[in-house]
Amino acid sequence: MTAATSISVRDLTLNFGAVSVLKTLNLDVAEGEFIVLLGPSGCGKSTLLNCLAGLLDPSDGQIWIKGQNVTWAEPSERGIGMVFQSYALYPQMTVRGNLSFGLKNAKMPQPEIEKRVARAAEILQIGPLLDRKPAALSGGQRQRVAIGRALVRDVDVFLFDEPLSNLDAKLRSELRVEIKRLHSRLKNTMVYVTHDQIEALTLADRIAVMRGGIIQQLAAPQEIYNRPTNLFVAGFIGSPSMNFLNGATVDGGRAFDFGGLRVDLSGYDGGAVGAREKAILGLRPEHLTITDTAEPGRTIPAIVEIDEPMGADSLVWLKSGDATISVRVPVERRPVHGAPVHLRVDIPKASIFDARTEQRI
Amino acid sequence: MADITSQIPASARTGATAIGSGPRGPKPRRRLSPGNIMLYGTLFVVSVYYLLPLWVMVMTSLKGMPEIRMGNIFAPPVEVTFQPWVKAWSEACTGLNCDGLSRGFWNSVKILIPSVFFSIIIASINGYALVNWRFKGSDVFFTILIFGSFIPYQIMLYPIVILLREMGIYGTLWGLVLVHTIFGMPILTLLFRNYFSSLPEELFKAARVDGAGFWGIYFRIMLPMSLPIFVVAIILQVTGIWNDFLFGVVYTKPELYPMTVQLNNIVNSVQGVKEYNVNMAATLLTGLVPLIVYFASGKLFVRGIAAGAVKG
Numbered sequence: 144m145t146a147a148t149s150i151s152v153r154d155l156t157l158n159f160g161a162v163s164v165l166k167t168l169n170l171d172v173a174e175g176e177f178i179v180l181l182g183p184s185g186c187g188k189s190t191l192l193n194c195l196a197g198l199l200d201p202s203d204g205q206i207w208i209k210g211q212n213v214t215w216a217e218p219s220e221r222g223i224g225m226v227f228q229s230y231a232l233y234p235q236m237t238v239r240g241n242l243s244f245g246l247k248n249a250k251m252p253q254p255e256i257e258k259r260v261a262r263a264a265e266i267l268q269i270g271p272l273l274d275r276k277p278a279a280l281s282g283g284q285r286q287r288v289a290i291g292r293a294l295v296r297d298v299d300v301f302l303f304d305e306p307l308s309n310l311d312a313k314l315r316s317e318l319r320v321e322i323k324r325l326h327s328r329l330k331n332t333m334v335y336v337t338h339d340q341i342e343a344l345t346l347a348d349r350i351a352v353m354r355g356g357i358i359q360q361l362a363a364p365q366e367i368y369n370r371p372t373n374l375f376v377a378g379f380i381g382s383p384s385m386n387f388l389n390g391a392t393v394d395g396g397r398a399f400d401f402g403g404l405r406v407d408l409s410g411y412d413g414g415a416v417g418a419r420e421k422a423i424l425g426l427r428p429e430h431l432t433i434t435d436t437a438e439p440g441r442t443i444p445a446i447v448e449i450d451e452p453m454g455a456d457s458l459v460w461l462k463s464g465d466a467t468i469s470v471r472v473p474v475e476r477r478p479v480h481g482a483p484v485h486l487r488v489d490i491p492k493a494s495i496f497d498a499r500t501e502q503r504i
Numbered sequence: 505m506a507d508i509t510s511q512i513p514a515s516a517r518t519g520a521t522a523i524g525s526g527p528r529g530p531k532p533r534r535r536l537s538p539g540n541i542m543l544y545g546t547l548f549v550v551s552v553y554y555l556l557p558l559w560v561m562v563m564t565s566l567k568g569m570p571e572i573r574m575g576n577i578f579a580p581p582v583e584v585t586f587q588p589w590v591k592a593w594s595e596a597c598t599g600l601n602c603d604g605l606s607r608g609f610w611n612s613v614k615i616l617i618p619s620v621f622f623s624i625i626i627a628s629i630n631g632y633a634l635v636n637w638r639f640k641g642s643d644v645f646f647t648i649l650i651f652g653s654f655i656p657y658q659i660m661l662y663p664i665v666i667l668l669r670e671m672g673i674y675g676t677l678w679g680l681v682l683v684h685t686i687f688g689m690p691i692l693t694l695l696f697r698n699y700f701s702s703l704p705e706e707l708f709k710a711a712r713v714d715g716a717g718f719w720g721i722y723f724r725i726m727l728p729m730s731l732p733i734f735v736v737a738i739i740l741q742v743t744g745i746w747n748d749f750l751f752g753v754v755y756t757k758p759e760l761y762p763m764t765v766q767l768n769n770i771v772n773s774v775q776g777v778k779e780y781n782v783n784m785a786a787t788l789l790t791g792l793v794p795l796i797v798y799f800a801s802g803k804l805f806v807r808g809i810a811a812g813a814v815k816g
Contacts (some may be wrong), residue, residue: 198709219715231706235728244724245714481712 149332155204182353182366210216374501383469407440421498428471442485565784588781593675598769623688631696653690
């Protein structure tokens with residue numbers, strides 16, 4: 144373990160009765176890093192966060208924070224601050240009371256408490272709200288106070304448990320930017336749980352995509368987006384989601400064949416493809432372009448079915464052989480319905496998966 | 505867009521004047537519709553039916569004995585006298601004591617206050633621990649506790665006499681307080697457990713991250729949020745313990761009898777003339793405490809019951 148490691152999770156296992164929620168999970172978070180735990184409900188991401196916070200006792204394994212084994216330490220002794228989805232503000236206390244509750248429990252002298260509360264209020268711009276009760280605050284203000292409660296503790300590690308899920312879309316994107324700004328100002332280690340991939344892609348230094356208590360892929364957002372390690376990550380990340388074409392790799396891995404249509408695989412950014420009887424070609428909607436001219440091996444024929452204009456872009460759905468493919472095009476270049484067109488495939492940005500192992504090749 | 509906005513009244517679009525103009529208030533109805541006559545007629549008859557006994561009691565308690573012997577029990581008193589009330593409170597005889605209900609009243613108060621206090625404090629801590637600090641076997645513990653509320657009191661009556669005797673508190677007020685505290689435990693624990701489990705779990709987690717311990721969270725987070733359920737528990741316990749007769753007569757001795765037992769002894773004494781006015785006054789005096797508690801906190805009671813019912 145290096146000095147720059149902030150959080151280190153070693154072989155963490157958690158069982159609820161017969162159900163195994165976390166399976167010998169390992170994770171190292173560097174100091175000042177913003178890690179997002181991303182996954183569908185029930186994948187164990189919140190459970191992992193609760194284990195880091197000390198609110199759940201693991202069945203096996205160890206948790207180290209700042210070079211200390213905190214596996215069995217109390218939440219307040221771990222040097223963490225936590226922000227919850229439902230804000231979890233103490234309703235009977237004012238904002239000031241909420242911010243200073245933890246400091247009073249730590250028997251901090253009153254002048255120091257006031258100094259820290261004032262600083263947090265200044266950073267989060269909640270100064271005028273300090274004497275209000277949580278019931279008199281809007282959702283966005285409440286979440287600011289909840290972040291402030293972690294901030295005053297002056298800790299090394301921030302834990303966020305879906306902090307923006309209860310907010311409406313506009314507020315969510317505002318606070319998202321604010322959290323990012325906060326991180327670049329404070330340079331704390333942050334672990335952030337979400338099921339929203341936009342939050343994950345915009346905020347994270349690295350994303351850990353989880354499923355079934357296992358980290359599927361841990362990498363930078365661009366890496367996850369461009370080179371998903373398996374079929375699950377490929378399908379989970381990206382909206383509109385990736386097109387999957389079922390077929391086979393032929394000619395010793397030089398071409399992909401689906402329903403008699405062929406795509407040349409030269410320039411593929413991955414391992415040696417080889418000939419496989421069952422393979423899946425994954426193409427993101429923006430990595431396909433519609434053209435009028437056929438280029439053998441580079442394009443596939445298709446027929447326009449419907450399109451969904453989305454403001455700047457339009458998502459066009461086409462039929463090619465048996466497969467339905469979605470393509471993202473600029474809205475002014477929407478094709479005519481029912482028109483026969485050709486799709487140029489950007490193979491260097493494509494992903495090929497083995498249909499049996501579901502792993503990227 | 506234009507055709508949609510045109511359908512909204514101008515006052516609603518400008519916002520500032522939206523409140524105050526336009527139709528407001530309840531839906532207009534005719535006062536004397538056949539439905540209303542039926543409804544209020546029925547309510548009136550039912551309330552007369554329930555209030556009539558109270559009327560008879562109050563009227564009788566304010567009459568002298570000669571007037572009562574004339575028979576007409578519904579008539580208001582010709583000559584109002586408070587003598588029966590004074591006699592019931594401080595002069596009526598039970599056995600050798602002739603200091604009326606006042607002795608029983610103070611006994612009941614001495615039983616009530618510690619019993620209510622201890623049973624609610626212990627049950628609320630039980631409920632809090634069962635929800636938030638789950639330990640191995642906490643579910644089994646809870647099941648056993650709930651099962652306790654299904655066992656008929658009569659089965660335990662004599663074993664408890666032996667237990668209290670062995671502990672040396674049989675026949676004392678503290679023995680009765682202990683019995684009341686224990687017997688209130690199952691239902692009160694259930695009540696508090698359901699209420700606390702309706703509070704968001706993340707609050708408890710946040711308090712733990714903030715470094716509050718078992719008692720810190722109980723006193724500073726949970727208690728201030730639980731006023732309605734405490735009011736419910738207080739009402740249940742005050743009325744239950746005040747109205748108790750069986751435990752009072754079994755576990756105490758005559759000079760420590762609670763008010764209900766003394767009331768029975770005054771009303772059922774077989775010597776001399778039956779003084780109906782004194783009996784009525786004594787009964788009304790005994791029922792006064794639960795009545796006052798209900799009137800004083802009825803609104804909170806309903807709110808607390810509802811809070812537990814919806815979310816628990």
